[in-house]
Amino acid sequence: MSKPVRSPGGFPVVGIIGGGQLARMCAGPAAELGLTLSVLAEAADASAALVIPSAPVGQHTDLEAVLALAEHCDVVTFDHEHVPADILAALVATGVPVHPRPEALVFAQDKIAMRERLTALDVPCPAWAVARTPAEVEAFGAEVGWPIIAKTPRGGYDGKGVLVAGSAGDLTQWLAHEGTAETGLLLEERVPFVRELAALVARSPSGQAAAWPIVETVQTDGICTEVLAPAPALTGGEAAAATHIALRIAGALDVTGVLAVELFELADGRVVVNELAMRPHNSGHWSMDGAVTGQFEQHLRAVLDLPLGDPSPHERWTVMANVLGGEDEELYSSYRHVMARDPGAKVHLYGKGVRPGRKIGHVNVSGDDLASLRERAGHAAAYIQGKVRE
Template sequence: MSHAHLAVVGGGQLARMMQQPAIALGLRIRLLAEGPDVSAAQVIADSIIGDHTVLADLEAVAEGVGVVTFDHEHVPPEHLRALADAGHAPRPGPHALLYAQDKGEMRARLTGLGTPCPRWAFVETPGDLAAFGFPAVVKATRGGYDGKGVWVVREAAEAAEAFASGARLIAEELVDFRRELSAQVARRPNGEVVAYPVVESRQAGGVCAEVVSPAPDLDAALASEAADLAERIAAELDVVGMLAVELFETADGRLLVNELAMRPHNTGHWSIDGAVTSQFENHLRAVMDLPLGPADPLAPWSVMVNVLGGAVTDLDAQLPVVLGDVPHAKVHLYGKAVKPGRKVGHVTVVGDDLADVLADARRAAALLTVGSPA
């Protein structure tokens, strides 16, 4: 087996996008992939096919490797502790990752830290939910993403599916928010931290549709508060690597923490083309305990638009159309089969004028999604 500097668990697009900065830094990644042709396995030669819930598969990918990091948060904590006991360094560690894996644990810990959160409670029965009050957002504490495992309920009957799911549930107030923000930081084991510009993320159907960096018209004090919040959470939870703190900016100008992600995150993809050091490079630097790179923007504005599976099923054939029409757009395709609504890539445009940058990024994404300009 070839010598590798770090193991990455999970073969999705986040692992795929770690490979480019790894090449530049001379770091060799060994991948635990779900199958031979998943997104990251197409570009990382040293791949093992296995299951992240099977300890033997995790031990195989970690063999001879000091550092283990992740494309997702779903590795069982007991397996991570076993890897740590065997002398490997899971980064982030199981003590931190728990708060990205379990929304109930996250809410309890953040509340204990005095972090601003929506009003919330554990709910085990319809009676608990009725006592909490409507409208509410009911969430499975584990396993939900991109709108899955989340139910907006305005009356008791709408919660039937949530209670039937068998999942442990929490209820949160339905926040009257003006927009969603994301504050990202990279943190090393020694506590060195770098904060990225606070961005606005716009959702469609529970999935991130586009990201604008920096968040337009964001009050300077609020931007500073968001970055400080992310740095404090990273330190308090001892996160190593990238941390994304997804926030609500409320209608009355407050910040509330919505979700945490302890890995590179969709709201940071703009940084590949729009920042001095991308989130993927800084994730690698952080987990390998290398000095972090500056997160300063390269242009006044960066807009990232996700490419979700649509009418265009042959992305290869459509690529020359996009590059010819919007040559300055940076196109990132993930090597995935097109399925309706599936994230198959993203496009980023950077520049001086927000209206132009936004229009060009949307146009490029539309050409890859529906085949015609938006």
């Protein structure tokens, strides 16, 4: 592949494995910081490849392609968590700094490993078990009560790889899968939560950490459709406790870069950890326009071990609404209406192919009136999606 063109002044090249929207949204902050990005994109028209000049085409499972990318980079990070362990080991062996490190990334790749490690750290989690047989499923359901939550250990997201099971019979196909005998299924109690929260932090290799406000995430059919920053009606003590959990996890797991900790809030204000993501995350998209330092700039700072930026919010509230794909593949024509109706709305589209239910962008609005912000962000997202036409 051709060597990335470095910025003048000795600024580093950051390699990103994966050409999705998270890599794409690093482009603006990288340019402002004087950095050069090089992404290993799945296709020439991948989201990040459309805006980042150095975008060789290759798969994250292709060792030769991964090492060719790393050869011209000063540090390598990830758009997603799916790079195989042997590829990661070979990448580390080149001597190029890799963030997050594979020893930490495994806890975002493997949900069973994550539960084992968090339990050892005494981090609050749902009751859980690993099952390989119907009898083990039945025993867990009898212990914690039906229904239960079943998860594939690797690869699930946006509700995929997750099943609410009312009996062991609901998991017959999953248990019959050839990989289940080796890894097992992760079973969890169905937590009686009142809402979902997320704690987003960043940590650098030298150990500096920064945390954004705790946010509320609103899910529709297993997909996050709205984020409220900060989470309404969360006391200072509750917010501090949730932030402490995220910072403790980041330190104990030696996470470098951005870490998202998805949380369930219980009726008494306590939280339990649902899942981890070691990369910029949907729950932090609000920070692009709503915080002094957004998550994409912060991630770049962290993986380069630069001093971290201020994560404080600009306004009292910021609402992020996800734009999901609809039937109309042409999106640009919606801009005029959205911009004219609400000049304060910040629209971010990802350059992805449109299909129903797929996350193709988001809208951020900030201000003092939370109800108004939710209406504004929701209308803009719905209009772009084609759900409303007024």
